[in-house]
Amino acid sequence: MTVPLDKIRRRVRALTVRAAHPGTPPAEAAVARAMAADLTSRYGLDQLDPVPRPTAAIAPAVVHWMAGFSPSGKQSRAWCRCGYGTSPRATEDRALRALMDSHPLDAAECGLCGVVYPAADWVKFRAFLQVLKDPVTGDEFAMCINPRTCKAVGF
Ligand SMILES: [Zn+2]
Ligand SMILES: [Zn+2]
Known part of the structure; x- marks a missing residue:
């Protein structure tokens, strides 16, 4: 089974971003950096097109996750973290369904280990997953x- 190179590239970027993030402890950053270097050499990414995106005109990848509800009169709106929101719905459940x-x-x-949490359980998975932004792209x-x-990246 071959892993798509795009996926490996994205994983390398994610590791690099994690390593460079100020909130990452030094020991963990070192592990992330070593893993990125290992993947890069194992898949020969350094010998391929060094630019991860074909053109800067492509909009940066945004993570679309359910972000929360806001009241609208007696109704509720559901919001994606990108800023997209539904029209007002009778209940939060309906607003969430409308958003999805x-x-x-x-x-x-x-993006690193591939663990997947149920998307509908958006309050719970936020305790386990974070979003980091690549300052370059x-x-x-x-x-x-x-x-x-x-x-x-576990120890
Ligand atoms: Zn969105
Ligand atoms: Zn993970």
Whole structure:
């Protein structure tokens, strides 16, 4: 089974972003950096097109996750973290369903280890997954908050 190179590239970027993030402890950053270097050489990414995106005109990747509700009179609106919101619905459940129907949400998946949480359980998975932004490309990456439970960067 071959893994698509795009996926490996994205994983390398995610590891690099995690390593460079100020909130990442030094030991974990070192592991992430070593993993990125290992993947880069194993898949020969350094010998391919060094620019991860074909053109800067492509909008940065944004993680679309359910972000919360806001009241609208007696009704509720549901919001994606990108800023998209539904029209007012009678209940929060209906607002969430309307959001999922009208606006494709991303899987609650760690880009490093691949663990997936149920997307509808949006309050719960936020305790385990975080979004980090690549300061270079503006791309966002979802990944485990805790490196000890992340199968990719775990110690
Ligand atoms: Zn969105
Ligand atoms: Zn993970």
